[in-house]
Amino acid sequence: MRNVVIGFLGTQLDMGRRRRWKPTPSLTMHDEFPVERLELLHDNRFNRLAHNVKREIEEISPETEVLLHTLDLEDPWDFQEVYGKLFDFARTYGFDEDRERYHVHLTTGTHVAQICWYLLTESRHVPARLIQTGPPRGENQPPTFDVIDLDLSRYNLLQQRFDQLAREYSDQLKGGIETRNPIYNALINRIELVAGNSNEPILLLGETGTGKTELAERIYNLKLDRRRVKGRLVHVNCATLNTPDAVATLFGQRRSYAGQAGSERGGLLREADGGVLFLDEVDELSPNVQSILLHAIETGRFYPLGSDHEVSSRFQIIAGANRDLRALTAEGRFRPDLLARLNMWSFALPPLRERREDIETNLAFELARAERDLGTQVGFNSDALDTYLRFARDPATQWPGNFRDFGGSVRRLCTLAPRGRITRAMIDEEIETLRRDWHSSSTDHDARLVASVLGSAVDDIDPFDLVQLAEVIRTCRRSSSLSAAGRSLFAQSRARKTTRNDADRLRKYLGKFDLDWDAVSAP
Incomplete structure (x- = not known):
């Protein structure tokens, strides 16, 4: 050659x-x-x-x-x-x-x-x-x-370095917790790609306590490491923005506005300039604030209260919601154009009951965090650890507050542990406390749900029927039709029946309480 x-x-x-x-x-x-x-x-x-x-x-x-x-x-x-x-x-x-x-x-x-x-x-x-x-x-x-x-x-070492860096970013988003749940791990990997390569809004969905706030903070830190942002993370609890001064809190206020001397504010949107604005519980925003916020997100410009001149602030958005925003939009309680703007990248965080394989690693994480905060070393007796893990992983343990309930439980055990040891007796007492709290909360929620349909007639319902009827109402509201609700409610028993008219079975059950599909399916 x-x-x-x-x-x-x-x-x-x-x-x-x-x-x-x-x-x-x-x-x-x-x-x-x-x-x-x-x-x-x-x-x-x-x-x-x-x-x-x-x-x-x-x-x-x-x-x-x-x-x-x-x-x-x-x-x-x-x-x-x-x-x-x-x-x-x-x-x-x-x-x-x-x-x-x-x-x-x-x-x-x-x-x-x-x-x-x-x-x-x-x-x-x-x-x-x-x-x-x-x-x-x-x-x-x-x-x-x-x-x-x-x-x-041929450069295997280079590829290994790239792979190692990707793993480090994923670990950062997981908070250093070695998670085993495949759905959650796939979600984190996708968030890592989006957060590192896009400035578009990120929407985090999930039940309360699933870790949306912590994940938003980790996404911000990842963006900071990847030089996607330079400014700070500004956390906005949208549930508190339904007061008369909500607009001033977000957009700022000039000193002369409404004659309030000395009340000038910069506004949270100005504070987020160059950084990230985290809209926590965005589903709680009032309609008028939604409208003004949408314009500010799209243009980066807005008027502080009492000002004749626009100010600018360029920021990235992370939003968190507990409720179904599409359902709220259908009910006219959330602007569809704001949802379309926030929903560029949407991630649904699975609840703790769907991540039971991650309970042990999260227990170790919560123990380490409690030790740092309390300044003392804490450990489980072996029988206590076995009992707690068996309870935590049991399908009957629903963890309605998700990681918030779980973290609170571990913190109580660490605080009360004599000489830094968690005993079997302490575990039995903690399990009883959790069950009692969850039952009371569930009973109150069920009663309110049934009362929203039956009114004062709820007082005539036996406790056993109250729980059952509440679950039926919840299922109907999640379903698109009477037949779909029946299939969901009778999924196990229908396999043993010669006829499978689930809609008729559900119609007859509702008839016992003088109810029909229209009455229970409407929010």
Whole structure:
């Protein structure tokens, strides 16, 4: 295989006979790399220098054929011009890879030319390897000569570093907790890609206590590490923005507004400039605030109260919601255009009851956090740990408050632990406390739900029927039709029935309480 080198004439480095090292002639001084042909590109203004270099190479290496190509560049620093002319040169060259090995000399030419050579070789428009030469490193040393390999598939260590960095970002989003739930892990991996590559709003959905606030803070830190933002994270609890001064809290207020001396405010949106605005419980925003906020999100401009001049603030959005925003939109309680703006990237966090394989690792995390806060080391007795994990993983344990209930439970145990040991008796007492609290909360919620349908007649319902009827109402409101609700409610028993008219079974059940589909399905 013949070695062919393509490169620019060095209009400075190749000039003058007294120069100790000239990059283009030095190409032919390496016995281990014989150059059969040198394709030398030059501007017509340097035609004389090109011919001098050709004669010099012929003296050094008579076996090297030197071909001169005129490539006039009006501006050798113009990327578009340089790339376009090199691209045209490559298209018309006629490479013969079966008989020749091609190389591109990077040492000569402007930095723009070097970048263009790289792009053309990396994309295989020029099927060549890159050569970098340099002056001798010492006396009686030959000029330096290095071949740059662009086959990235061979750089396993580089790929391992990229993979390690991706794992570190995912661990950062998980708070350092080694999660095993595949749904949650896939969700975190997708969030890592979105947060690191997009400035669009991120919407975090999920029940209360599923960790939306903590995840929003970790997303912000990831964006900060990836230089997607420079400003701070501003946390806005939208449930508190239903007061008369909500607009002033968000958008700011001038000192003269409503004659309130000394009451000037910058506003939370101004504080978020260059950073991230976290709209926690965005489903609690009032309609008038939704409207003003939408304009500020889309344009980055708004009027503080009492001001005739717009101010600007550019920020990224993370929003969190406990309720179904599409259902709220259908009910006219949430603006569809605001939902469309926030819903560019939507992620639903699974509740704790769907992540039972992560309970043990989260227990270790909560223990470590309690130890830091309390300043004392705490551990479980073995029988206590077995009992607590068995209870926590039991499908009957629903964890209605999710990680908020779980973290509170572990914190109580650590606080009350005598001499830093959690005993079996403490576990039994804690389990009883949790069950009692959940039952009381559930009973109150069920009673309110049934009362919303039956009114004062709820007082005539037995406790057993109250729980059952509340679950039926919840299922009906989640379902699109009476038949769909029946299929969900009778999923187990229907397999043993000869007839499967679930809608009729549900209709008869509701009839016992003088109810029908319209009465229970409407929110």
